[in-house]
Amino acid sequence: MVKLTPKSKKRPHVAPDLSTPGGRRRARAELVWGDHGFLRAAFSNLHQISPDMWRANQPSPRQVVAHAKARGIRTIINLRGASTKGYYLLEKEACEAAGIVLEDFQVFSRDTPTREAIFGARDLFERIAYPALMHCKSGADRAGLMAVLYKLLHEKVPFEEARQQLSFKYLHVKHGKTGMLDAFLDAYANYNSGRPVDNWKPFLDWVAEDYDRQAVKDAFLGSFGKKVQLDRILGRE
Template sequence: MLKRYTRAAGDRFKRWRGTMTTPWQRLLARFELLFLDHAVFRHIKLNLHPVSPQMWRSAQPSPGHLAKVARLGVRTVINLRGERDCASYLFERETCRRLGMTMVNFPLNSREPPEPERVAAFERLLETIEYPALMHCKSGADRAGIGSALYLLLHEGRPLAEAKGQLHWKFGHLRHSRTGVLDYMLERYGADAASQPIAFRDWAAAGYDAQAMRREFQAGRLSSGIVDRILRRE
């Protein structure tokens, strides 16, 4: 009931907010950003952390947060939520243009391993963007976690143990929830590489069944309830 009411309220705000062309629409967009996309909590904690000297990770940044990371030297913002009809997206696109940062949309799923083709596309993206860069999802826990792990494995050639550290409770990631399938993918790679050493990119290029991994992974009900119903993660 609450979920249906929240969705209906969100749809109404999107219609009223439009493309944020009038002062009234921008005011509505601010309300949508703060309360429907939960930015009020991100003002308390953005979940901003360095992955390496050239990469940062965070939750969905507000215009003020984007100004902060621009002062840190960030040149590219990778939006792991993807393009969507949401005030946070509109403000992000507008602010990146104003600050001279490049915004790239590269959606990842928090409850399914990325397909091998998606991993290859992400590596190509990492080879072409201007650094320093920031990658973000909504909460900075799951998609930002696997994105950061892939960055370390593919772009910096870091050890698997270091990459797995990007999926950690200190960032808000709960490995026993349905988002733990992201950990499971890295563990499967680790098991295969232990028996026959292989670089992650080569392992991914050889092909793996991401959907089979999702079916095999057993999530805990309590952790999944916390992530899906209390934290309301995407």
């Protein structure tokens, strides 16, 4: 009789110690290799979307300093959330050295946004110091969603103009689970279908009163099998 042993639990990641040479080397390796920083060395997916807001992919410490010097960035919004990984620790250190406030505001690329996240984004844009830059890992999906919200909630631009921030121009691909973000925006447009644009229900009112996050998610997943699944190929988080 073969005895089956339970699968070992994944050990929690131990943060590298930046105060030691070995820890700093490990943090750098986690940024460059573990987080695919080598792919971002020559391409930052950097775009200025308003006089006071930029969007990009995960910056290296050197790029953080460049943003501070070249663009006067005062706030960086990290859409990946706080982490024990080297990419985050090195970014946090670089922000502190450059006098930039690092705001950790986690959103997800393969899920419908929560009401709390949407209203939290509105409050975040109202309180931070500008000029600012927001980033996720690739600068395509989470940065795209938040750029839509920034244009819509902070700049008060028309919906169709705002939603252009979530497009292939910024390398957003909707033919995988990241298409859930498009489904969220489509749900708002569909709710207002047939109404004159100037008579659309205000976005935040729709979110508070009519947005059914689970229903949007379920409808998307119900048709997901017909889509090209690119998440693993693209390394989406």
